[in-house]
Amino acid sequence: MNEPPQASLSDDSDHLLISGDWSDSQLPVLNPLFNTLLETDGVLRVDVGSVTQWDPRLEAKLLQLQRLAFAKQRDIEFLNAPDSQSQLMQLATAVAPYCGAANKGADLFSFKTLRSALADIGDDLLESLEFLGATTSAVFRTLLGRSGMRRREFLESLAQAGPQAIGIITLTSTLVGMILAYLGAAQLQQFGAAVFVADLVAIGMLREMGPLMTAVVMAGRTGAAYAAQLSTMQTNEEIDAISTLGINPLEFLVVPRVLALILMMPLLVVYADALGIVGGAVVAGGMGVTPLQYVSQLGTAITLTHFAVGIVKGLIFAALIATAGCRAGMNAGRNSEAVGRATTEAVVTAVVYLIVADAAINILCQLLSI
Incomplete structure (x- = not known):
């Protein structure tokens, strides 16, 4: 019989241990543990070596934790993870997440956006002049x-x-x-x-x-x-x-x-x-x-x-x-x-x-x- 799903923090709250069968579990119970883990200093460690049964929702939850850690410029390590899960996490984080049109609209009139637009116009003008010169020659x-x-x-x-x-x-x-x-x-x-x-x-x-x-x-x-x-x-x-x-x-x-x-x-x-x-x-x-x-x-x-x-x-x-x-x-x-x-x-x-x-x-x- 599979072990029931369990998740607990170490004494210094910088080490999260996840174990058991998570194929049919209530994942929201991990939210307070994640919040506590993110408030600690140093490298965040998540030990998943004792997980007996994986669930796609658990993988998505761990990916969410990793992106939260990256957003706060924190390093995170997943200990004892199976090779299949490690490869899946690497594949999921190979491309930066899409920021969405709403975030782009918020920065539409920012100085950084204006400077980037002016730089693009300048590069385009220089490229046009270079092409015109080469064509004239x-x-x-x-x-x-x-x-x-x-x-x-x-x-x-x-x-x-x-x-x-x-x-x-x-x-x-x-x-x-x-x-x-x-x-x-x-x-x-x-x-x-x-x-x-x-x-x-x-x-x-x-x-x-x-x-x-x-x-x-x-x-x-x-x-x-x-x-x-x-x-x-x-x-x-x-x-x-x-x-x-x-x-x-x-x-x-x-x-x-x-x-x-x-x-x-x-x-x-x-x-x-x-x-x-x-x-x-x-x-x-x-x-x-x-x-x-x-x-x-x-x-x-x-x-x-x-x-x-x-x-x-x-x-x-x-x-x-x-x-x-x-x-x-x-x-x-x-x-x-x-x-x-x-x-x-x-x-x-x-x-x-x-x-x-x-x-x-x-x-x-x-x-x-x-």
Whole structure:
């Protein structure tokens, strides 16, 4: 017959002896003994060598005691434990316990959390600058004819960044031009100056909406595609294979995509500007502005300065989109979830880059009276 479950403390209360059959016992009786044991000094010792029958609830209770001891920075030893129980305890404590969302929320506005967030932003910025520098160097080597870029890869990237994007650019640019015309005409008609809607649409499309809306569309389309392609290659270890062959992955994979988008972006911006102006003409015609008046007003509104500002924005936006997409893909993890994270990161990062760059360029143009 098995011995009944027993638990007792030594005279100095730093040694707990557990014995007997615990397969069908009331474990709460151990709580006061645990509390007394934790109040003592020195190493906590629990002798379980006399336990004749183990129960999973007893093991969970001992694990709870161990975590309480670790929380109070106390050392604890389980004496005479069977090998199976020792291995189970080691396995259960191999990973730190999950602290829970509530504890994280309590530290959301702590100084430590803020410092960690700022450090992460700084590390991310430094990593982005490092990747941009490496990519720029690889682009220069390619332009000098000293890189491993394949012509086929470059042509495929050109098709992806250019002709395949015509449909969505056509739709968005035409609608943006119509929206600009509606907004302007509604106000200008009050002063009998509806003809100046041509100036509003032309300048707005050339300097701002043409390059910006094209860049946003390309960030969600081409930038995300770059990230998905490269992150999938990272998951399949294709990039590692390229490096093993002695080929620079930046020159082989990143440079063709960056150059293709930089070359195609100005053409897409010009195409978007033209469609936006056409969309504005449709709305202006409905407001009583004749085609001759609209075209005549365009002649005075469109200048080389406005056109050049839009093209420069397009070039800068293209470099930012391609860099954000390729960086997210090259730094992705090696599982399917990482592909989704890389794609999301590419789009979000590219949009943030676009907004910041657009604001900076506008401020610079204002300061230089351009």
